[in-house]
Amino acid sequence: MWDFPDDCWVVAEDLVEADANTKYLVSFYWAFQTLTTVGYGDISVVNNTEMFMASCWMIVGVGFYSYTIGNMTQMIENFDSDNAEL
Numbered sequence: 001m002w003d004f005p006d007d008c009w010v011v012a013e014d015l016v017e018a019d020a021n022t023k024y025l026v027s028f029y030w031a032f033q034t035l036t037t038v039g040y041g042d043i044s045v046v047n048n049t050e051m052f053m054a055s056c057w058m059i060v061g062v063g064f065y066s067y068t069i070g071n072m073t074q075m076i077e078n079f080d081s082d083n084a085e086l
Contacts, residue, residue, distance in 0.1 A: 007047045035061040
């Protein structure tokens with residue numbers, strides 16, 4: 001069916017024979033875990049391609065958090081400026 005290299009996460013997690021839904025669920029879990037910076041360890045990268053993709057996801061996560069924290073800071077600043085005018 002699929003030809004996974006011997007040094008990939010699917011083989012490392014023993015998911016070669018798993019159904020497609022399980023593979024997608026585990027992939028989503030890994031991506032969500034990476035973006036939310038909850039932690040790592042239960043699904044680890046094994047080869048260079050996976051390491052590159054994990055790095056890209058981490059950059060996206062950092063950008064998302066930076067944008068969110070920046071917007072929240074700006075909202076709090078605006079609240080303070082409204083109070084200062086009163």
